[in-house]
Amino acid sequence: MRISALALLLALGLTACDSADPVPYAAESRTGEATVALGGTTSLDGLSVTFASVVTDSRCPADAECVWAGEAIVSVALGEVARDLRVVDPETRSEEGVRIGDRIVFAVALTPEPRVSAPADVPPTLTLAAYPAP
Secondary structure, eight states: HHHHHHHHHHHHHHHHHOOOOTTOOOGGGGEEEEEEEEOOEEEEETTTEEEEEEEOOOOOOOSSSSSSSOEEEEEEEEEEEEEEEEEEETTOOOGGOETTTTEEEEEEEEEOOOOOOSOOOOOOOEEEEEEEOO
């Protein structure tokens, strides 16, 4: 009897996993994406975006092994709004987006990645993504 009850609970648990809500900021729901160089301005989903500075970059260098992945924070102007944004994966860190009108904007990539062996002489570029606001 215990085995059949355990099997029933396991089956219910597995079906509950199948009915999970979709991720609100999955890549396929993006309404726009733009890459901009440090000091530059571009358009993202009809919004003017200026990449002002890298506030902090403690990301683990690509050629190192780290205990902590680190993080990058950038300063941007989104239209008339100046904000510091943490560079994140919107599917896992949805609270990091900034609502501007009917969209949510995320900083999704900062390149080049830091390196221990040969720091890049290339100016950083920032990739931002826009999603419809829930």
